[in-house]
Amino acid sequence: MTERQQLPPGAEDLHRVTITDVARAAGVSVATVSKVINERYGVAARTSEHVQRVIEQLGYESSLVARSLRSHKTHVIGILVPEFEPFSTEVLKGTSRAITGTGYELLAYSGGGRAGEVVGWERRYLSRLSGTLIDGAIMMTPTVVRTAGSVPVVAIDPHAGPADSPTVDADSYAGAVLATEHLLQLGHRRIGFLGGRPDLDSARLREDGYRDALATAGIPVDPDLVRLGGYRRQVAAAPTRELLSLADRPTAIFAANDLSAIGVLDVARELGLTVPTDLSVVGFDNVPESALTEPPLTTVQQPLQEMGAQAVHLLLRLVHGEPGASTHVRLPTSLVRRGSTAPPAAAPGRAGG
Amino acid sequence: MTERQQLPPGAEDLHRVTITDVARAAGVSVATVSKVINERYGVAARTSEHVQRVIEQLGYESSLVARSLRSHKTHVIGILVPEFEPFSTEVLKGTSRAITGTGYELLAYSGGGRAGEVVGWERRYLSRLSGTLIDGAIMMTPTVVRTAGSVPVVAIDPHAGPADSPTVDADSYAGAVLATEHLLQLGHRRIGFLGGRPDLDSARLREDGYRDALATAGIPVDPDLVRLGGYRRQVAAAPTRELLSLADRPTAIFAANDLSAIGVLDVARELGLTVPTDLSVVGFDNVPESALTEPPLTTVQQPLQEMGAQAVHLLLRLVHGEPGASTHVRLPTSLVRRGSTAPPAAAPGRAGG
DNA sequence: CTGTTAGCGCTTTCAT
DNA sequence: ATGAAAGCGCTAACAG
Numbered sequence: 001m002t003e004r005q006q007l008p009p010g011a012e013d014l015h016r017v018t019i020t021d022v023a024r025a026a027g028v029s030v031a032t033v034s035k036v037i038n039e040r041y042g043v044a045a046r047t048s049e050h051v052q053r054v055i056e057q058l059g060y061e062s063s064l065v066a067r068s069l070r071s072h073k074t075h076v077i078g079i080l081v082p083e084f085e086p087f088s089t090e091v092l093k094g095t096s097r098a099i100t101g102t103g104y105e106l107l108a109y110s111g112g113g114r115a116g117e118v119v120g121w122e123r124r125y126l127s128r129l130s131g132t133l134i135d136g137a138i139m140m141t142p143t144v145v146r147t148a149g150s151v152p153v154v155a156i157d158p159h160a161g162p163a164d165s166p167t168v169d170a171d172s173y174a175g176a177v178l179a180t181e182h183l184l185q186l187g188h189r190r191i192g193f194l195g196g197r198p199d200l201d202s203a204r205l206r207e208d209g210y211r212d213a214l215a216t217a218g219i220p221v222d223p224d225l226v227r228l229g230g231y232r233r234q235v236a237a238a239p240t241r242e243l244l245s246l247a248d249r250p251t252a253i254f255a256a257n258d259l260s261a262i263g264v265l266d267v268a269r270e271l272g273l274t275v276p277t278d279l280s281v282v283g284f285d286n287v288p289e290s291a292l293t294e295p296p297l298t299t300v301q302q303p304l305q306e307m308g309a310q311a312v313h314l315l316l317r318l319v320h321g322e323p324g325a326s327t328h329v330r331l332p333t334s335l336v337r338r339g340s341t342a343p344p345a346a347a348p349g350r351a352g353g
Numbered sequence: 354m355t356e357r358q359q360l361p362p363g364a365e366d367l368h369r370v371t372i373t374d375v376a377r378a379a380g381v382s383v384a385t386v387s388k389v390i391n392e393r394y395g396v397a398a399r400t401s402e403h404v405q406r407v408i409e410q411l412g413y414e415s416s417l418v419a420r421s422l423r424s425h426k427t428h429v430i431g432i433l434v435p436e437f438e439p440f441s442t443e444v445l446k447g448t449s450r451a452i453t454g455t456g457y458e459l460l461a462y463s464g465g466g467r468a469g470e471v472v473g474w475e476r477r478y479l480s481r482l483s484g485t486l487i488d489g490a491i492m493m494t495p496t497v498v499r500t501a502g503s504v505p506v507v508a509i510d511p512h513a514g515p516a517d518s519p520t521v522d523a524d525s526y527a528g529a530v531l532a533t534e535h536l537l538q539l540g541h542r543r544i545g546f547l548g549g550r551p552d553l554d555s556a557r558l559r560e561d562g563y564r565d566a567l568a569t570a571g572i573p574v575d576p577d578l579v580r581l582g583g584y585r586r587q588v589a590a591a592p593t594r595e596l597l598s599l600a601d602r603p604t605a606i607f608a609a610n611d612l613s614a615i616g617v618l619d620v621a622r623e624l625g626l627t628v629p630t631d632l633s634v635v636g637f638d639n640v641p642e643s644a645l646t647e648p649p650l651t652t653v654q655q656p657l658q659e660m661g662a663q664a665v666h667l668l669l670r671l672v673h674g675e676p677g678a679s680t681h682v683r684l685p686t687s688l689v690r691r692g693s694t695a696p697p698a699a700a701p702g703r704a705g706g
Numbered sequence: 707c708t709g710t711t712a713g714c715g716c717t718t719t720c721a722t
Numbered sequence: 723a724t725g726a727a728a729g730c731g732c733t734a735a736c737a738g
Contacts, residue, residue, distance in 0.1 A: 016484040016503060018731060029709045034733055042707055061480030065418050066731030069714050084449035084459070086641075089442035096437035096463060106437070108461040110449060127414030131369040132714080150369060288439075288641030371715055382725045387717055395723055419715035422730050485730080 017058045026054040037062060068132045077315060078134035079108040080125045080142075086258070086287035087304065088140050091156060094308025095138065102316060107134060126150050136319040138311045143200070152318035154311045157302075159200035166318065166327045168311045170302035172202045172284075175333030176209025176254070179282045179300050182335055183252045184217050187343045188280060192243045192250035194229035194236060194260050203231070206256045206284060225250050229260035236263030244271055244279070251344035252280035258290040258299055265293055265340070276342035286336050295339030303331045370411045379407040390415060421485045430668060431487035432461040433478045433495075439611070439640035440657065441493050444509060447661025448491065455669060460487060479503050489672040491664045496553070505671035507664045510655075512553035519671065521664045521682045523655035525555045525637075528686030529562025529607070532635045532653050535688055536605045537570050540696045541633060545596045545603035547582035547589060547613050556584070559609045559637060578603050582613035589616030597624055597632070604697035605633035611643040611652055618646055618693070629695035639689050648692030656684045 019037075023030040028051060035043050036051040043051075054060075068074040079095055081088040092108060099106050109129060111121055122142040130137060130150040137151060143159045157169045183191050193210045196203025211221055224246060227239035236255065240263060243250060255261035261283030265275060273279050275295060283290055286301035310329050372390075376383040381404060388396050389404040396404075407413075421427040432448055434441040445461060452459050462482060464474055475495040483490060483503035490504060496512045510522045536544050546563045549556025564574055577599060580592035589608065593616060596603060608614035614636030618628060626632050628648060636643055639654035663682050 016480065019733095020731075030732075031709060031711095031734085032707090035708090038733080040734095044707060047707080059476065059480070061477055063422075063485055063731055064481040065422050065485040066714095067733075069416075069418050069422055069716090069731080070733045072714080084442070084445045084461075086446070089437070089445060092437045092442060092445075093439070106463045108437075108463075110459045110461075123412065124414055127369065127412070128417040132416055132418040288645060291645050292641060372717095373715075383716075384718080384725055384727095385723085388724090391717080393718095397723060400723080416715055419730095420717075422732090423715080423717045425730080 016063075017060045019060070019062065022051070022054055022058055022060050025058060026051045064133070072132065074133060074135055075103060076105045076107050076134050077312070077319070078125075078129050078137040079106060079140065080122065080129075080137055081108060081110045081140040082121055084108075084110055086289050087285060090287055090304035091140060091308035091311075094305030095312050096308075097305070098309035098312035102312075104135075104316070120144075126153070136315045138308075138315055141202075152315060154315040154318070156307055156311050157202055159197075159202060166314055168307050168314065168329045168331070169202070170307065170331045171333045172205035173209045175284060175300035175302070175335075176206040177213045178209075178333065178335045179254050179284065180210050180213035181217075182298070182337070182341065183254065183280060183282060184213065184219075186252075186280065186341060188250075188252040189219060189344075190222070190225065190248065190250040190252070192225040192227070192253040194227055194239060194243070194253055194255040194264065196231045196256045196260075197228060203256055210254055229255055229263065231257050231260055233259045233263040233266070236260035237267055240264045240267040241271075244268070244273065250279075252282070252341070254282045254284075256284055258283040258285040258287050258297060261290070261297055261299065261340075262293055265297070275340050278345060280341040280344070282341060291338065293340070298338045298341040299336050301334050301336045303333075307331055369416075370413045372413070372415065375404070375407055375411055375413050378411060379404045417486070425485065427486060427488055428456060429458045429460050429487050430665070430672070431478075431482050431490040432459060432493065433475065433482075433490055434461060434463045434493040435474055437461075437463055439642050440638060443640055443657035444493060444661035444664075447658030448665050449661075450658070451662035451665035455665075457488075457669070473497075479506070489668045491661075491668055494555075505668060507668045507671070509660055509664050510555055512550075512555060519667055519680045521660050521667065521684070522555070523660065523684045524686045525558035526562045528637060528653035528655070528688075529559040530566045531562075531686065531688045532607050532637065533563050533566035534570075535651070535690070535694065536607065536633060536635060537566065537572075539605075539633065539694060541603075541605040542572060542697075543575070543578065543601065543603040543605070545578040545580070545606040547580055547592060547596070547606055547608040547617065549584045549609045549613075550581060556609055563607055582608055582616065584610050584613055586612045586616040586619070589613035590620055593617045593620040594624075597621070597626065603632075605635070605694070607635045607637075609637055611636040611638040611640050611650060614650055614652065614693075615642070615646055618650070629693050631698060633694040633697070635694060644691065646693070651691045651694040652689050654687050654689050660684055 019030050019033050023033045032043060033051055036048050064074065079092060095106060109125055122139055122144060126137060135151055137153045139153055139155050141157050141159055142155055154166045154168060158167055193207060195207050198204060214221055227243055229236035229239055243253065244267060253264050255264055261281055264281050268275050268279050275281055283297045283299035286299045290297040290299045314329065372383050372386050376386045381400065385396060386404055389401050417427065432445060448459060462478055475492055475497060479490060488504055490506045492506055492508050494510050494512055495508055507519045507521060511520055533544065546560060548560050551557060567574055580596055582589035582592055596606065597620060606617050608617055614634055617634050621628050621632050628634055636650045636652035639652045643650040643652045667682065
């Protein structure tokens with residue numbers, strides 16, 4: 001039962017109620033209604049109360065769109081993501097927690113996820129929303145960040161290198177070293193690497209960590225063992241197959257993120273290899289899904305939710321024009337040992353760390 | 354009067370480039386630019402090309418806000434959620450997958466997650482966004498859905514009962530029966546139930562399932578064993594403590610969702626009880642997090658991602674005004690056995706199924 | 707204290 | 723084929 005009889009029954013179905021409707025019903029001008037809504041000075045208490053009541057009755061709520069078009073201040077911050085997948089949704093959880101009590105609201109925007117649109121979505125989304133609608137943006141894993149002519153932007157795990165704009169990321173290099181050392185300590189000597197894309201910063205850092213850890217252990221990198229997995233499950237399949245079809249195939253694979261590690265698991269199963277007995281696998285990210293695989297994935301944890309929270313804090317500071325503290329927050333990574341790693345089948349025993 | 358001419362380098366930093374800038378730079382009217390953008394008839398091929406080029410050069414992208422205010426058609430659908438937590442983000446993943454290739458984009462909106470605002474956010478969000486900005490909305494676990502004067506709405510797992518508007522949900526009742534039967538088959542006789550809120554539909558159905566399964570097994574329901582956990586981890590703590598402090602405490606607890614089940618795990622640990630030896634726990638939802646607990650949670654799976662995908666399909670059909678197929682999609686639930694359930698410590702042995 | 711008037715950036719008749 | 727002008731819902735001067 002709707003408790004409003006001002007409008008003829010059903011009339012509210014035709015158009016959503018606007019500020020004009022309220023003004024008319026209250027017998028005042030729209031300007032006055034606007035003032036009441038925004039608690040501006042210069043409205044008689046009586047009038048204000050009356051208008052409030054009408055607003056209540058009509059169930060009026062101001063249009064975010066119209067308001068923002070005019071006032072350029074919305075108290076909404078945007079999270080721009082290419083797609084809602086395990087990585088970005090994990091970060092989203094962190095932003096959601098961090099935003100509570102700040103008086104801001106969250107608007108997560110994602111395109112249709114057209115695969116071809118790998119590059120360029122950042123600029124597009126930002127242009128479409130900024131200046132209006134959002135007061136600031138958090139951009140997830142962007143490849144390019146052009147802040148020009150837009151609201152403040154914080155990048156999370158940007159692929160283009162942490163130079164452009166304020167950034168929150170995790171220590172990819174150290175994480176990769178951890179992962180590789182873990183494999184070395186188990187006794188692996190032929191360790192494959194399934195990278196992201198060479199033009200992406202996080203991917204490159206992970207490869208660096210892998211190479212350096214091997215070098216430290218005095219093991220030369222076999223170029224045959226380094227492939228590109230593109231950070232995606234399906235993309236990882238082909239290079240993994242190549243890797244595992246090698247005459248002298250690796251006894252372990254370090255994949256640059258969890259999704260491609262899961263892709264490795266897929267191929268191993270397809271090839272009749274048992275993980276971890278025949279092949280050890282390490283991922284990167286520690287998205288919740290990595291614990292659900294069979295066997296559960298050993299991986300490098302990034303504090304994804306914390307990264308989201310930090311990004312919110314950083315962005316809010318920028319939006320408020322506060323002296324922007326540090327402009328680059330780097331969070332630590334750590335190894336999560338689960339079931340996908342073990343000593344190689346015919347291991348020569350433990351290697352010295 | 355803002356005067357910016359050809360845009361000297363860096364000038365685009367002052368204001369984002371608008372359709373007016375493009376028009377000026379191209380030497381045509383804004384109307385013409387608009388026509389080019391929207392591929393309307395009545396523009397000379399030469400003009401069109403020229404304008405296109407200028408748009409490219411300036412990096413112009415039309416404002417979603419301004420456009421939607423005027424045209425009331427945006428090709429964006431909104432996902433309205435109270436908060437980004439494991440449940441809603443799971444659904445989000447499904448919507449993201451389903452939206453690809455449809456030509457629509459996704460806009461997930463969440464308030465500051467003010468705890469007090471448990472009720473009423475639905476109407477507020479919808480009013481703020483609908484009519485403009487979004488062509489349709491998917492509302493997550495709303496308690497009330499008033500579609501009046503707004504765009505088409507599909508509800509996911511609504512708490513108010515699946516009568517109001519098109520709905521996608523999972524079979525809570527059957528799931529609860531499965532969970533309870535599982536516990537009974539393990540030999541449990543004193544089974545506690547940690548419900549949601551009695552006014553919520555899914556919560557009620559889960560309680561019904563619990564009661565009916567017990568009744569079928571010929572076991573009377575002890576009112577002392579039925580408490581309210583509010584679907585939240587922290588809220589679940591107090592009632593759980595009461596349950597486990599009972600003289601004749603339950604040997605198993607069925608919690609109405611995973612978050613409150615995790616709350617049960619917290620309290621059990623705090624009380625020095627080992628799960629599943631001293632206490633069996635079953636949850637509901639099967640969010641990824643439920644596999645990460647110690648021990649991993651036995652739970653009832655809802656096809657969360659699939660629910661999101663179905664909601665998208667249903668909504669798009671409504672937006673297009675197609676004859677709306679079924680208006681209520683109910684997906685099946687199933688039991689996921691993991692480590693949090695076992696026969697009771699001093700079990701009288703297996704009970705007959 | 708209140709109403710009138712201008713737009714915000716865009717689309718859409720309707721003239722030209 | 724093109725542009726002038728109106729207006730979407732709202733806020734912000736500025737008059738009265």
